[in-house]
Amino acid sequence: MRRSIVWFKTDLRLHDNETLIKAIAQSDEIIPVYCFDDSQFETTEFGFKKTGNFRAQFLLESIIDLDKNLRSIGSGLLIVKGKPEVEIPKIVQEYKVSKVFAKREVSYEEKQKEARVQEELFKLKCELKTFSTSTLYHAEDLPFSIKDIPDVFTNFRKKTEKDSFIRVSFEEPKELKSPDIESLKLPTLEELGLDFQPIDSRAVLPFKGGETEAIARLNHYFFETKCISEYKETRNGLVGADYSSKFSAWLALGCISPRFIHDELKKYEKQFGANDSTYWLVFELLWRDYFRFMMKKYNAKFFQQAGIQSKGIPVNKHNTSQLQEWIDGETGVDFVDANMIELKLTGFMSNRGRQNVASYLCNDLKLDWRYGAAYFEHQLIDYDVCSNWGNWAYLAGVGNDPRGNRYFNIEKQASDYDKDKKYRNLWLKS
Incomplete structure (x- = not known):
């Protein structure tokens, strides 16, 4: 009996999931596993819990949906809590598993964790097989090696679009053979050291996790409303559900794949026509790829104050009260405050807002940008390690911005947008 584990992480879906498809092809039985990793709920050196209330709630909803979808094809999700390098080997021993299939990681802590799991599995003569499942363009199909990826996005984009291709999505499996898996037993928010926090009614969207919700959102934004055809014109909006796709929350946990979005976009363009707006969504997915490949190239540098530029930037002595005022939306700069209050009460903020509040923290307050990135990590429903730290480094002038020191005139931005x-x-009324 060839028995394998599929270790789900930030790939909480059945469609376009190479890890799952390869495991099915090489196994007689599959045990789908999700591990609530203790380290994801610890407090970081910057004083924030890695995962805050909104992120955790969205994660729990996504896992419930994944379990439901797995059960519809004959399986289910086994839940463990602790350190993956301890918990995964326990299941390997209990079920006599010969292979563990998982999503391949690129960022520093995640790669270290992957290596620790691999080390423990090796002792049990169990193989860890990893697959790249997060990007639109597969790393192996890029027209350059990771170490030679251009540091300027435009150069990366032009060459990739010209000389690479997007692979076809994997079909969703119709059936999964598993041993009996007990009904889903999730830790409560309380057990994760968190509280339930309802999303404020002024939120752009009542975000709910899971593959089912992700696909419903895509159908709404593409086929039901055709909002995608005006995306380029509306994407800098601030109020309402449909000024942008809002796919980022589901992409962050892998409830939907960029290739699936691309496939559906091609169907949409065939039916309703392509334009600058439909292309712009692909352009944004390319930014997401880019930050992931940059993280692979520069690794731990993205988490250091000097970033990938290794240059000093003027930073004030750490000021706890200034940071707290920024978090609470009490800086006295109305546009910054409105955005920070939205983030605090909903776990979301527009792209336009993110750039302005980050510029304010880095350029006006001159605080260490990593505190801003760590707060976003805690608070954002759509937190993605590569995009978050890559974007913050970019805004702080220590990342991939060829211009460096990108300062936003916040008053002008507020009057423009x-x-x-x-x-x-909407957000400043008490």
Whole structure:
């Protein structure tokens, strides 16, 4: 009996999941596993819990949905809590597993964890097989090696679009053979050291986790409303559900894959026509790929104050009260405050808002940018390690921005993007 584990991490879906498809092809039985990793709920050196209330709630919803979808094809999800390098080998021994299939990691802590798991599995004569499942373009199909990827996004994009291709998505499995898996037993938010926090009713969207919700959102944004055809014009919006796709939350946990989005976009373009807006979504997915490949190239550097540029930037002595005012939306700069209050009460903020509040923290307050990145990690429903730290380093002038020191004139930004103060009035009213 060839028995394998599929270790789900940030790939909580059945569609376009190479890890799952390869495991099925090489096994007689599959045990799908999700590990609540203790380290994801610890407090970081910056004073924030890695995973906050909104992120955890979205994660729990996504896992419930994955379990439901797995059960519909004959399986289920086995839940463990602790350190993956301890918990995964326990299941390997209990079920006499010969292979563990998992998503391949690229960022520093995740890679270290992967290596520790591999080390423990090796002792049990069990193989760890990893697959790249997070990007639109597969790393192996890029027109350059990882170490030679251009540090400027435009150069990366042009050459990739010209000389590479997007692979076809994997079909969703119709059946999964598993031993009996007990009904889902999730830790409560309390057991994770967190509280339930309802999303404020002013939120752009009542985000709910899971593959089912992700696909429903895609169908809404593409086929039901055709909002995608105006995406380029509306993407800098601040109020309402449909100024942008909002796919980022589901992409972050892998409830939907970039290739699946691309496949559906091609169907949409065939039916309703392609334009700058439909292309712009692919452009944004390319940014996401880019930060993932950059993380692979530079590894731990993205988490250091000097970033990948290794240059000093003027930073004030750490000021706890200034940081707290920024978090609470009490800086006195109305556009910054409105955005920070939205983030605090909903776990989400527009792209326009993120750039402004990051510029304010780095350039006006001159605080260490990593505190901002760590707070976003804690608070954002759509936190993605590569995009978050890559974008913050970019804004702080220590990342991939060829211009360096990108300063936002916040007053001008507010009058350009919130002319009638609709957004500020929404969030600044008590």
